[in-house]
Amino acid sequence: MNKVKVIGIGDDGAEGLFPLYRQWINDTEVLAGGERQLAFFSDHPGEKIPFRGGLKEALERIADAAATRSVAVLASGDPLFYGVAGLIVRRLGAEHVEVHPHLSSLQLAFARMGESWQDAHVESVHGRSIQGLAQRIDGKEKVALLTDGTHTPAAIAAYLLRFKMTEYRAFIAENLGGRDERCGWYELEELAEAECSPLNVMILKRKTGAAVPRWSLGMEDAEFFQRKPDKGLITKREVRVLSLSELRLQPDSVVWDIGAGSGSVAVEAAKIAYRGKVFAVEKNEEDLDNITANQVKFRADFPVLHAKAPAGLEKWPDPDAVFIGGSGGELAELLRLCCRRLQADGRIVVNAATLETLNGTREVLQQEGFESRITMVQAARSKPILNLTRLEGFNPVWIICGTRKPTEEREKE
Numbered sequence: 001m002n003k004v005k006v007i008g009i010g011d012d013g014a015e016g017l018f019p020l021y022r023q024w025i026n027d028t029e030v031l032a033g034g035e036r037q038l039a040f041f042s043d044h045p046g047e048k049i050p051f052r053g054g055l056k057e058a059l060e061r062i063a064d065a066a067a068t069r070s071v072a073v074l075a076s077g078d079p080l081f082y083g084v085a086g087l088i089v090r091r092l093g094a095e096h097v098e099v100h101p102h103l104s105s106l107q108l109a110f111a112r113m114g115e116s117w118q119d120a121h122v123e124s125v126h127g128r129s130i131q132g133l134a135q136r137i138d139g140k141e142k143v144a145l146l147t148d149g150t151h152t153p154a155a156i157a158a159y160l161l162r163f164k165m166t167e168y169r170a171f172i173a174e175n176l177g178g179r180d181e182r183c184g185w186y187e188l189e190e191l192a193e194a195e196c197s198p199l200n201v202m203i204l205k206r207k208t209g210a211a212v213p214r215w216s217l218g219m220e221d222a223e224f225f226q227r228k229p230d231k232g233l234i235t236k237r238e239v240r241v242l243s244l245s246e247l248r249l250q251p252d253s254v255v256w257d258i259g260a261g262s263g264s265v266a267v268e269a270a271k272i273a274y275r276g277k278v279f280a281v282e283k284n285e286e287d288l289d290n291i292t293a294n295q296v297k298f299r300a301d302f303p304v305l306h307a308k309a310p311a312g313l314e315k316w317p318d319p320d321a322v323f324i325g326g327s328g329g330e331l332a333e334l335l336r337l338c339c340r341r342l343q344a345d346g347r348i349v350v351n352a353a354t355l356e357t358l359n360g361t362r363e364v365l366q367q368e369g370f371e372s373r374i375t376m377v378q379a380a381r382s383k384p385i386l387n388l389t390r391l392e393g394f395n396p397v398w399i400i401c402g403t404r405k406p407t408e409e410r411e412k413e
Contacts, residue, residue: 030046062091105201154193157188167206173201282306320342372401375399380394
């Protein structure tokens, strides 16, 4: 097989390429790439393989052509930076591909901005969901964003304003390297009303001296919006921290919060599993506004389902971790479903305030081939009384953590 040359190209077309790269392109028998890139070489005499829709068919044609002919692939900027080169390498093998990068859009954007970018946090919403972006970039000083026709700079600015992330200004670099290049700074309110070229890079920079909220594990109960005067639909901080530790969350975990109440567990889970997916379900309609308010306050963006579990759970991806803070009287059915949907090394954590819930949870976990570990938490907090201090106790809560028994143990039973 001939080595496929993947050549990065900018918006200035052939003019911005090294002479050697132009020679390779001119000499190749097959030229592949996006329609915009191929248009720079419209008079090329070889066979053309345009990228339209999915890339699967184009990759197969490239592989077939490379068996007997020379092939060059044109890609935007640095082909290994959210580009097509990675797919080509995976399909053909690294030994059959040469990658020759051009300046990436980010390099050019930061050059126009006049700032270094080794400390920038990079995110892409190009062809991806914007959900979860808030927790992924919260607290970052400098963020580079790759956009698309749906997630335009205006749409992203409106999203950031929804989460009150006004500590940022935006630098928009459009048509980089082309004749219509335009760059400039925007306040988010201004950008939300602006129209930008489809070819753009968006950079967020935190304003000097801007106040940025800081939250850490174990947020105070009083910080959360919750139902009043009937408080209590919140997992207390002491129990919440221990429950989250039992879930053993990773940055990319898929988490279910069932019986979310005020959303306190889901919010904290989203801050830990910031690159994963958190899903919350709550049956009481009056609590949904509190969950939404807490999402905005703590910058935690996750889907919330108004339903009585297990209704609706069939649409969610299989979880790595499940937290059950409330079951609406359907605990046994709910637990069985969660046990069967849980990933192989996943964990289920149930908070029980009654002996009946504790015993019922243990029984179902046992029936489903799970081991259970139980921790009883009975906390007390200091409270002033005149010029003295006393302790105010809370009702005990049992934290039940369920994990699958090893296969050999299950087989013996």
